[in-house]
Amino acid sequence: xxxxxxxxxxxxxxxxRRSLLSEEECQAILSxxxxxxxxxxxxxxxxxxxxxxxxxxxxxxxxxRFGQGxxxxxxxxxxxxxxxxxDLHSTVLPQARSALQALTPTTILKIPxxxxxxxxxxxxxxxxxxxxxxxxxxxxxxxxxxxxxxxNAGMRTAHLICEMAYRYRLGxxxxxxxxxxxxxxxxxxxxLGLTSVHVNRMLRTLDAQGFAKIRRGIVEVxxxxxxxxxxxxxxxxxELDIARRIxxxxxxxxxxxxxxxDQG
Amino acid sequence: xxxxxxxxxxxxxxxxRRSLLSEEECQAILSxxxxxxxxxxxxxxxxxxxxxxxxxxxxxxxxxRFGQGxxxxxxxxxxxxxxxxxDLHSTVLPQARSALQALTPTTILKIPxxxxxxxxxxxxxxxxxxxxxxxxxxxxxxxxxxxxxxxNAGMRTAHLICEMAYRYRLGxxxxxxxxxxxxxxxxxxxxLGLTSVHVNRMLRTLDAQGFAKIRRGIVEVxxxxxxxxxxxxxxxxxELDIARRIxxxxxxxxxxxxxxxDQG
DNA sequence: CGATGGCTTGAGAGGCTTCAATGCCGGTGG
DNA sequence: CCACCGGCATTGAAGCCTCTCAAGCCATCG
Numbered sequence: 001x002x003x004x005x006x007x008x009x010x011x012x013x014x015x016x017r018r019s020l021l022s023e024e025e026c027q028a029i030l031s032x033x034x035x036x037x038x039x040x041x042x043x044x045x046x047x048x049x050x051x052x053x054x055x056x057x058x059x060x061x062x063x064x065r066f067g068q069g070x071x072x073x074x075x076x077x078x079x080x081x082x083x084x085x086x087d088l089h090s091t092v093l094p095q096a097r098s099a100l101q102a103l104t105p106t107t108i109l110k111i112p113x114x115x116x117x118x119x120x121x122x123x124x125x126x127x128x129x130x131x132x133x134x135x136x137x138x139x140x141x142x143x144x145x146x147x148x149x150x151x152n153a154g155m156r157t158a159h160l161i162c163e164m165a166y167r168y169r170l171g172x173x174x175x176x177x178x179x180x181x182x183x184x185x186x187x188x189x190x191x192l193g194l195t196s197v198h199v200n201r202m203l204r205t206l207d208a209q210g211f212a213k214i215r216r217g218i219v220e221v222x223x224x225x226x227x228x229x230x231x232x233x234x235x236x237x238x239e240l241d242i243a244r245r246i247x248x249x250x251x252x253x254x255x256x257x258x259x260x261x262d263q264g
Numbered sequence: 265x266x267x268x269x270x271x272x273x274x275x276x277x278x279x280x281r282r283s284l285l286s287e288e289e290c291q292a293i294l295s296x297x298x299x300x301x302x303x304x305x306x307x308x309x310x311x312x313x314x315x316x317x318x319x320x321x322x323x324x325x326x327x328x329r330f331g332q333g334x335x336x337x338x339x340x341x342x343x344x345x346x347x348x349x350x351d352l353h354s355t356v357l358p359q360a361r362s363a364l365q366a367l368t369p370t371t372i373l374k375i376p377x378x379x380x381x382x383x384x385x386x387x388x389x390x391x392x393x394x395x396x397x398x399x400x401x402x403x404x405x406x407x408x409x410x411x412x413x414x415x416n417a418g419m420r421t422a423h424l425i426c427e428m429a430y431r432y433r434l435g436x437x438x439x440x441x442x443x444x445x446x447x448x449x450x451x452x453x454x455x456l457g458l459t460s461v462h463v464n465r466m467l468r469t470l471d472a473q474g475f476a477k478i479r480r481g482i483v484e485v486x487x488x489x490x491x492x493x494x495x496x497x498x499x500x501x502x503e504l505d506i507a508r509r510i511x512x513x514x515x516x517x518x519x520x521x522x523x524x525x526d527q528g
Numbered sequence: 529c530g531a532t533g534g535c536t537t538g539a540g541a542g543g544c545t546t547c548a549a550t551g552c553c554g555g556t557g558g
Numbered sequence: 559c560c561a562c563c564g565g566c567a568t569t570g571a572a573g574c575c576t577c578t579c580a581a582g583c584c585a586t587c588g
Contacts, residue, residue, distance in 0.1 A: 065406070067406055067407060067409060067410030067414070068407070068410065068498055068500070068501060073414050073415075074414075075409065075410040075413045075414035077406045077407075077409040077410055077413075078406070089399040089402065089403075092392055092395050092396040092399055093396055093399045093400065093403075093503065093506070095506075097403050097406075097407075097500060097501045097503075098403075098406060121388055124385055124391075127388075127391055127395070128356055130395070131356050131391070131394070131395040131398065132356040132357055134395065134398055134399055134402065135353040135356055135357045135398055135402075136357065137402060138353065138398065138399075138401065138402035138405060139353075139357075139361050139362075141402060141405045141406050141409060142329070142331055142341045142342070142361075142362060142405050143331060143332070143341075144409050145331060145339065145341040145405060145408050145409055145412060146331030146332065146339045146341055148409060148412050148413045148457065149339045149341075149412045149455075149456070149457025150331070150337050150338075150339035150457060151337075152575075152576095153575075153576070184533085184534065184535090185534075185535070186533095186534080191413075192413070193412065193413025193414060194576075194577090195576075195577060195578080196534090196535085197536090197537090197576090197577075197578085197579095198575090198576055198577070200535065200536060200537085201536090201537090201576095203535095204536085204537095216585090234332055236332070236361060237332060237361045239357065239361075242357070242359075416543075416544095417543075417544070448565085448566065448567090449566075449567065449568095450565095450566080458544075458545090459544075459545055459546080460566090460567085461544090461545075461546080461547095461568085461569090462543090462544055462545070464567065464568060464569085465544095465568090465569090467567095468568085468569095480553090
C-alpha cells in the first residue's frame with residue numbers, strides 16, 4: 001500500500017463517522033489518484049483567486065484558511081489538521097475565495113477535481129458524503145462566528161483549544177491528556193481576532209486556573225471538564241459521530257476496509 | 265401558476281447565477297412540492313437539535329441563524345432574506361446545530377427533504393447545484409469571521425450593510441439607492457458581535473460621513489463607493505455571477521423558463 | 529556567537545461596553 | 559380622538575477589556 005492510500009484512509013476515517021458507505025465506495029475513495037507535495041511553513045499553497053484543478057488533503061502539518069482581507073490584520077477563518085480535505089468545496093466552486101497557507105512545514109495530497117467528480121457521479125453516496133463534509137465544515141465556521149462574536153478573549157481561547165483537542169482526538173476525550181498542536185500564539189491570535197500579546201495573557205490565565213497549558217506546540221489539558229465548561233464548549237457541531245446516530249446499516253463492514261488500509 | 269412556484273422561481277433565479285441547469289432541471293426545481301407557513305416575529309421555526317423532514321425557503325421577511333450559545337449574548341451567524349434556502353444543508357445533515365428565528369413576520373416554504381433528495385438523485389446537475397449553494401453559504405459565513413474578527417466596529421457595520429445591499433439587489437448596484445432591510449439595531453448588534461448602543465453610534469457615524477443611513481427598516485445608500493471602500497467590501501465571495509464566469513453553454517435557455525414562472 | 533523567531537511582561541491609551549435615562553413612533557383601547 | 563404603552567432609537571458618563579508600543583527573555587540554529 002502506498003503512503004498515498006494511507007493518507008486517504010485517514011480522510012476516509014473521518015468521512016465514515018458522518019456517512020455510511022459500502023465497501024466498494026470506500027475502495028473508490030481509497031483509490032483516488034493523488035500527488036504528494038511538501039509545503040514549507042508560511043507558504044500559500046492556494047492563493048486568492050486561484051483556479052486549481054485539484055483539492056488538497058492535509059497529510060501532515062497544519063494549515064490555515066485566510067479570508068479575503070487586507071494584508072495587515074490577517075484573519076484566519078479555519079484551521080486544518082491532518083485528514084482534513086481543506087479544499088473539498090473547490091470541487092464545485094473552483095475559484096478560491098480564501099488563501100490556504102501552511103502554518104508549519106506541511107505535507108499535502110493534491111487530488112484532481114476530475115477524479116473527485118467522477119467518483120461522486122458514479123456513486124451518489126459519495127457525492128452526498130462530500131456534500132455533507134462541506135456542510136460540516138460550514139458548521140465549524142459558523143461556530144467560529146459565535147465564538148469570536150459572542151465570547152470574551154478568555155472563553156474564545158479556551159473554546160479553540162477544546163475544538164482542536166476534540167478534532168485531533170476524534171472525540172476520544174478523557175479528563176487529562178496531551179496532544180500536539182503546532183500553532184504559534186500569533187496564529188491563535190489571527191484565528192481568534194485578538195493580538196498575540198493578549199492571547200499570551202489568556203493562555204497564562206488558563207494555565208493559572210489549572211485548565212490547560214501550551215508549551216512548544218504541545219497542548220496539555222489538565223482539567224477537561226473545567227476547560228470545556230469555562231469555554232461553553234459543546235462538541236455537537238463537530239459532528240464526529242453522526243453515522244452512529246443516523247444508525248442505518250452497521251458500520252463494521254466499512255470499518256474493516258479502513259483498518260486494512262490504515263495499517264498498510 | 266401557484267404562489268409556491270413563483271417563490272421557488274426566486275430561489276431558482278439565485279441558483280441559476282451560480283449553476284447552469286437545463287430547462288428540464290429548472291422545471292424539476294420549480295415543481296418541488298412545498299407548504300407555505302407564516303411565522304410571527306421572534307419565533308423559532310427551527311429549534312436547536314430539531315430533526316425536521318424539510319428544508320425552509322424564505323419567501324418574505326427576514327430570518328436569523330442563531331448559533332449554539334448561551335441565551336444571554338445571542339449571536340447571529342447568518343441573516344437570510346427572501347429567496348434564500350436557509351436550511352438546504354439539513355438535506356444531508358438533518359439535525360439542526362443552530363436555531364432559525366424569524367426576525368420580522370416571515371413567510372416560509374417548507375420543502376420535504378425527500379423531494380429535494382429525489383430531484384438531486386435524478387438530476388446530478390441539481391445535486392451539484394445544491395451542493396454549490398451550501399458552499400456559497402459557507403463562504404459567506406467565512407467572510408463573517410473575517411469581518412467580526414478582523415475589522416473594527418465601524419467597518420464591520422458598513423461591511424454588513426454592503427453585503428445585504430448586494431444580496432438584496434442581486435449585485436445590481438449604483439452609487440445611490442434604497443432598499444428595505446427590516447433588521448433592528450439589536451439584530452445588527454447580535455450579528456456583528458457588538459452592543460446595540462455601539463451599533464447605533466456607528467450608524468450615526470456612517471450617516472454623518474455621508475455613506476448611508478437606516479431609518480425604519482429602509483437603508484439609504486448615499487455613497488456606495490465611499491461606503492464599500494470604507495468597509496473594504498469585495499463582493500466576490502457572494503458569488504452572484506459565477507454561471508457567467510464559468511460560461512459553458514449560454515444561460516438564455518434556462519433564463520426563459522425562469523421569467524415565465526416569475527411572471528406566473 | 530550572533531541572528532532569528534517566538535514568548536513574556538509592563539504601562540498607557542482607546543475602543544467598546546455597561547448602566548441609565550430620555551425620546552420617538554406606531555398600535556391599542558377607552 | 560386621545561391617552562397610554564411597548565419596542566426601538568438615541569445620548570451621556572464611567573469603566574473595563576483589549577490594543578498598542580516597547581522592551582527583555584529564551585530557545586534554536588547556522
